[in-house]
Amino acid sequence: MRRSPGERIFDCFNVLLLGMVMIISLYPLLYVLNSSVSDPNQLLRSRSLMLLPEGFQLEAYKAVFQNSKIYSGYMNTLFYVIVGTLLNLLMTSLAAYGLSRMDLYGRKTLMKLITFTMFFGGGMIPTFLLVQNLGLVDTRWAIIIPGAISTFYFLIMKTSFESLPISLIESAKLDGANDFRILFRIVLPLSKSILAVMTLYYAVDHWNDYIGPMLYLRSQDLYPIQIVMRDILISSSTESMGAGADTGFAIGENIKYATIIISTLPIMLVYPFIQKYFVQGALIGAVKQ
Amino acid sequence: MELKQQLPVHTTKLKENKRSFIKKELKRNKYVYLMLVPVVLYYLIFSYGPMYGLLMAFQKSYSPIKGIFGGEWIGFDNFKMFFDSYYFWRIIKNTLILSFYSILFGFPAPIILALLLNEVRKKWFRSTVQTISYMPHFISVVVVVGMLKTFSALDGGLFNIFRDFFDMQPIMFLAEKDMFRALYIFSNIWQGAGWASIIFLAALSGIDPGLYEAAKIDGAGRWKQLLHITLPGITPTIVVMLILRLGAVMNSDFQKILLMQTAPTYETSDVISTFIYRSGVLEGNYTYSTAIGLINGVINFALLIMANSISKKVNSTSLW
Numbered sequence: 001m002r003r004s005p006g007e008r009i010f011d012c013f014n015v016l017l018l019g020m021v022m023i024i025s026l027y028p029l030l031y032v033l034n035s036s037v038s039d040p041n042q043l044l045r046s047r048s049l050m051l052l053p054e055g056f057q058l059e060a061y062k063a064v065f066q067n068s069k070i071y072s073g074y075m076n077t078l079f080y081v082i083v084g085t086l087l088n089l090l091m092t093s094l095a096a097y098g099l100s101r102m103d104l105y106g107r108k109t110l111m112k113l114i115t116f117t118m119f120f121g122g123g124m125i126p127t128f129l130l131v132q133n134l135g136l137v138d139t140r141w142a143i144i145i146p147g148a149i150s151t152f153y154f155l156i157m158k159t160s161f162e163s164l165p166i167s168l169i170e171s172a173k174l175d176g177a178n179d180f181r182i183l184f185r186i187v188l189p190l191s192k193s194i195l196a197v198m199t200l201y202y203a204v205d206h207w208n209d210y211i212g213p214m215l216y217l218r219s220q221d222l223y224p225i226q227i228v229m230r231d232i233l234i235s236s237s238t239e240s241m242g243a244g245a246d247t248g249f250a251i252g253e254n255i256k257y258a259t260i261i262i263s264t265l266p267i268m269l270v271y272p273f274i275q276k277y278f279v280q281g282a283l284i285g286a287v288k289q
Numbered sequence: 290m291e292l293k294q295q296l297p298v299h300t301t302k303l304k305e306n307k308r309s310f311i312k313k314e315l316k317r318n319k320y321v322y323l324m325l326v327p328v329v330l331y332y333l334i335f336s337y338g339p340m341y342g343l344l345m346a347f348q349k350s351y352s353p354i355k356g357i358f359g360g361e362w363i364g365f366d367n368f369k370m371f372f373d374s375y376y377f378w379r380i381i382k383n384t385l386i387l388s389f390y391s392i393l394f395g396f397p398a399p400i401i402l403a404l405l406l407n408e409v410r411k412k413w414f415r416s417t418v419q420t421i422s423y424m425p426h427f428i429s430v431v432v433v434v435g436m437l438k439t440f441s442a443l444d445g446g447l448f449n450i451f452r453d454f455f456d457m458q459p460i461m462f463l464a465e466k467d468m469f470r471a472l473y474i475f476s477n478i479w480q481g482a483g484w485a486s487i488i489f490l491a492a493l494s495g496i497d498p499g500l501y502e503a504a505k506i507d508g509a510g511r512w513k514q515l516l517h518i519t520l521p522g523i524t525p526t527i528v529v530m531l532i533l534r535l536g537a538v539m540n541s542d543f544q545k546i547l548l549m550q551t552a553p554t555y556e557t558s559d560v561i562s563t564f565i566y567r568s569g570v571l572e573g574n575y576t577y578s579t580a581i582g583l584i585n586g587v588i589n590f591a592l593l594i595m596a597n598s599i600s601k602k603v604n605s606t607s608l609w
Contacts, residue, residue: 004510006510007511011410014408014409018405018418021402021405021422021483022417022421022422025421025422025479026424028425028440028479029425029428031440032436035439091327091331094324094325094327094328095325098321098322098325098328101321103318104318104321105310105311105314110329113332114332115609117332117337119536119590120340120586121336121340122339122341122342123343123582123583123585123586124562124565124570124582125345125578126338126339126340126342126343126345126582127339129342129345129351130339130342133353133356148335179318179320180320180324183324204427207429208429210429210431211544215570229429229431230435233431233432233438233439234434234435256435259435260432260435263429263432264428264429264432267427271424275420275423278423278487
């Protein structure tokens, strides 16, 4: 197809602009990666934009890997991600299956009551006191139970279940299957892609959560990686990192960069492979709206 | 007279009918109801429980022994105290300004990005830009703020290297009250615009290609096509997203602000939610902070309903 000069200028301009978007998105990450492996002394002196590492060392990574707080933080986060996400999936599936059944008496009322919670809630303090009164404070359950269902994700899943042919459920019923069987043997196996989307959404939320742990956890050995990182990155307690006096301030900065990379890398590595599922999930969300 | 006499008989019959209907329904769908038991319990406890806890806002103080109903009732005193307090205007102003700027700069960003991406003809280029622009979305708030902090370091921080290029004095960005809003909003755009553009791209892909064909035949250029087909095509999505955004005007991103703020920036960075956290969780003024939270929630909800009903009238697009 032939394009007019005006269109060509626009296309060039567009490509340039989007190129800039890419650079802006990627550059800070590249800078952090470069900094983490750079020689700490050169890093302080160079003051450049650093498109390549200045010098090379892996000491910072060694220090981070040897740090017991980061290790236990990682393990705790894994626990919260795995157990939390499993509970999320179970509860969300139950809710989505139950409420996708059009013939259910009271369905509309329940939906109204649930949707209402998306727009109005008790707020931070009453929730905090509730969790405290339930005796959940300073237990792992405080991180897992209060957020067992995200209403927004539930709506996405329900929409997806509603698109399954109703005759499938009816014929299974005629064959004598009860609803639990129908959900776990028929509906869920047919909904693999929405399950993948939900798993990823919930898992990323657990991976990045720090407000729940900050409010509800007291014991350091329950802390997830995000709290450990907050202490290192924002409260600046690099001394507690065991960087030691001999390595001094300079390596401390490297440790911060290395921590960022280590805590972000897992999700960054998986993400390109799972991107299509994320996009699919957002699409379903958009269709719903 | 006859009618009145008949009426009671009629209603009891109806009630009986209804009762037997519910009985039958419960039996027929018993497993579905069984499945919904944990769900209903969850929402009752963790969503409606805190709403019940809002009653605390009308009490003098909260006692862990006496529970939520055991305190001394003081009516609206907590609310009055808040309206009269020194911090009232500061946190209301900060909350509204942050929200207003976020909408002004942050809301159009993903729409513009989606429109630009939509004009790209090379598929590989488009998907590369998308993949890369989504990336920051997966970085946690803690890490983003940590990056902001290391980047704004006086000595050798990335931001100050940039300032150096333009011969400006290095500054501690996170300790400057005038920098707080800009840092907050632009880092939000950096992190979220790519991801948020997905929804608009989805809406764009839903536009009937036939419309573009017809417009081309009528001699419309790309600009005209944008104005008359593309934009109207995604208007419903834009409106819905905007309503949702307006329903959260009083909510700033608590997680991020709490991590970003430092004592020198309170003047511009202290918002309702951080104030609630400080006075409630840290200082233990439970009932007072609950009252502030209630005001916040009610205003948000009212704004959402208002925005929704306006859009229903003007645009016939609405959330419910």
